[in-house]
Amino acid sequence: MSPVLFELLLRSIWETILMTAASGLISLVFGLPLGLALIATERGGIAENLWVNRALGAVINGFRSVPFIILLVALIPVTRLIVGTSIGTWAAIVPLSIAATPYYARIAEVSLREVDRGLIEAARAMGGNRWTIIREVLVPEALPGIVAGFTVTLVTLIGASAMAGAIGAGGLGDLAIRYGYQRFETSVMVAVVIVLIILVCGIQWVGDRLVARLDRRG
């Protein structure tokens, strides 16, 4: 592989990491509260409100049912509004975040639902309010699942970011298509695949270690 190509590979790795990390972080910041809102407003939840619950569910399902490549293009006006441009790595972070947030909200919802209702009842019996229940019971008890779900989301984002090449976002997927596929640079293709494997394994390993440390359920 030529030094120029190697340079390109490094830049692509950085772009992929940037896209994954930024959109991952955003999906965590918005997805977890969204997951909490789903759990809180469902029937028998701590802030039962079935209309809000259905509306949230419908919006989440709507975004989740649109294939990412379509979302990428359909969201171009929104992206331009937020970032100022519809092209490049930062521009890709907008659709990636919008796709990953509802995805992560559903994963968080599943973990939060697994928290024993008896624990919520115990916190209520102690005089805890909703905020106490969220802060002291729901989130800490679901934390292993919340972290494991975040790991899954990050890995999914690495895959999705490969498609962001379509809007000139760069990244490893873009590199593999333009050089590895269209210019028959097999070494680039192989390098990209190896880097992706290392990235995914690394994220999964860190995530698993963290979950193991957090899980006190014995």
Next chain:
Amino acid sequence: MIGAWLSGAGGPLLSGPLSHLCTVETDSEMNQHVTAELADPVNIAAAGQEDVVRLVDLKRRFGATPALDGVSLTVRKGEILGIIGRSGAGKSTLIRCLNGLERPDSGDVFIEGREIGRLAERELQPLRRRIGMIFQHFNLLSAKTVEDNVALPLKIEGRPKAERLARAAELLDLVGLSEKAKAYPASLSGGQKQRVGIARALAARPALLLSDEATSALDPETTRSILALLKDINRQLGLTILLITHEMEVIRSIADRVAVIDAGRIVEQGPVWSVFAEPRSEITRSLLGGIRPQLPAEIAGRLVPGAGAELILRIDVAGEAARGPLLSDLAVAVPGPFRLVHGGIDHVQQQPVGTLFLAVAGDDERHLAEVIAFLKAREARVEVLGHVAGSV
């Protein structure tokens, strides 16, 4: 240890917020209370000030099924009231009405004289801190250490961290788990988990402790130690305890009074020993079945109403009547053979409660009448169960 626990800052034993609960009611006062309550509705209101809990005609339905169908009940300061019933009898709904986890459809719930049934959730929250609760499945937070679990009610109250941890340490000492302060609940046995649950329930110095089948998930030996701990806490701190259970053994071990609930109604209530001695309802008799002597099945299977060689009598005797030499007096007063087939005398709340099954000759009407007359004169209840052909 308990003194320090009560006063917090090492003051006199009964200076803590629970000290007013430590007044001792004598038996006669209690009895007057009972009579007054039965006889005179005006006195109920007067007596009400001593009641930690007063329920008036509580009703709650789930769909078409009534879970509570007009429950009225009082829990007096410093007593242990046991509510027993089969599963589905409404006990869980009842206990949850006491801290507002469940809302009654109608009726009043007075806690320390204040009606809480219609309070908003936000108004209930500070009130719930006056009521500790322990659960069948302990409900400890797995992500928190033992001491953080115990300190949680104080954190909810907004107490500073140092105070919370000091109090958690006192309470863990009280329940004998000081060395487990930094452990996580998953590493504890069931009995230890319930001890943590008890410590947590006491953290905010409650006026009332609710126990929701607290020993139902524990083995018999652990159950005994947990019940002993609850009794200790009741005695030493004067803490009022309301417990629900489906096990008569629990009632016998620690309750002062028992209320039997069936299909959402209180079918009978009274001091434990008197309900044991004289159960009035079928459900109570059936719940008592496991721990009171029953006619052995092979004899019961051979009972016939007509004539037979022997006649089986069931004799129930309790209190003073059970302290005397009943059987030897019977032998002297009414000559003629009788045999003790089965039975025994139990001691409930220091009161003897006996059930004896006697076999007497089946063909001598006069002898039988004398035996019954003698026993009735001794305040025993006698029931003729039937004849048995041949010897038993």
